[in-house]
Amino acid sequence: MNIRHKTILPWLLVSPYIIHLLVFVAFPILFSLVLTFNKWNIISPMEYIGLSNYSRILHDRQFWKAVGNTLIFLSIHIPLQIIVAISLAEILNQKIKLRPFFRGAFFLPVIVSGVVVSILWQQLLGFDTGIFNRMLTSIGLGRIGWLIDPNWAMPSIAIMATWKNVGLYIVLFLVGLQTVPKAYYEAADIEGATKWQKFWHITLPMINPTIFMVVILSTIGGFSLFIEPYVMTGGGPLNSTLSAVLYIYKQAFFYYHMGYSATLGIFFAMIILFVIIIQKKFIEK
């Protein structure tokens, strides 16, 4: 009795996880695969259409537009994020005095909902009365259509996302910077190394794991971008801010193309994993 009890009990404890895994993870993945071969709007019966969803995706200009938009977002967001976060972390690492205050302030946008940040920045980036354009005109420059010019809309969102997330990465880099042994810098001082040399040859290699993590988290963030374009631009102008998740959402809940949106989901997931593998190769060098 007691032995039987002992073998069943652990399974009882983990049973909530098993149920959750089967219902909300395993089944959805399998069902997702089934959906990719079907056309379905939930209401009428499912219709088998073979590989149509797959061939459609390859010719879907909006799908490729969303992939391209995300890559534009990442190519601005990731370098900007790393440079700003490392610089601010370096400054905070030296001037101890007001560190908790600044760290707390940088962290503010991290904890606030993306909805708040989007509504707020929509005003700051407004064409006629936004603070940014008011500053530009006050120093005699022309206005920029931050959110209404197709060339500027995605970069604007990338800048905003950097503002929102950078506080978290400052803290992560601060942790990273504090793991660098002081003796390394002292040795470099004796050799007469400049500040820049010390940063390039000591600091950077030591915080490489943190950089890698920031790249991965930002990449996933970029492919998960949804509420920012949803609130600020609705994906426009000219689909220039159509993101991966926004496109899945539109296909599923504007047009009720469940089969096609499931296919999109799987394709985007594969692209994410592919991009991360490439980044891993690149950074490890």
Next chain:
Amino acid sequence: MFIYPFVWMLSASLAPESELATLTVIPSEITFENYQVLLDKIPIGRALLNSVIVASSVTLGVLVFGSMIGYALSRLEFRGRDTIFYIILFTMTLPFHITLIPNYILMVKFGWVDTYAALIIPYMINAFAIIMFRQYFKSIPQDLIDAAKIDGCGELRIIFQILWPNSIPALVTIGIITFMASWNEVLWPLIVIRDEQLMTMPQLVTLFAVGGRAESQLGVKLASAVLLALPILVAYMFFQKYFIQSMASSGLKE
């Protein structure tokens, strides 16, 4: 740079509509008109209540189930334990894009659309929380558990009466991350909730800002954003240190 936009948002929401175009910091007069309009138009109080119910239930579920499963994985010997652990790690790497649509269909089939169940139940188990609890429980001395067993404690009592009081940092960290993530979640509510009375705060504010109901009154839009930001900002003021530590540790683990 990081605080000013929030200050501007607050003062703009309190300023008369006509002043928004020129406002920099302090409006000439303070008016609560925008908030009045907002309260008349959308059930923001109800949304606040919904958000509290959803985020608290999700957090409680994650803590209870996470510690049960984390305990089994760290302290009990049974066949298949390592397999489950690796499955958990594997599921953490899966992008949510794959399961989004089929999970919505599940909600439809379960009849959970427009219920709290859709917002709470799928989120009550969190792989990340399980892993964190597993790590933390491993650091607790086995003697403590053995002593409790000799006193005749069952496994559940061991978890909630012996381990919990000794795991405050883990509970706080996981609690804050879970609560915040649930509070700020907006995509899933947009998908599964259509009834305005059941909407969470971020969802209601989003639909208000995007749909025509704000009628391009910027002040009212900003007022809704202020109300949405307020609860989490208040919590942040009191628990700033824990917020930063929690978020940092969550980032480092991933």
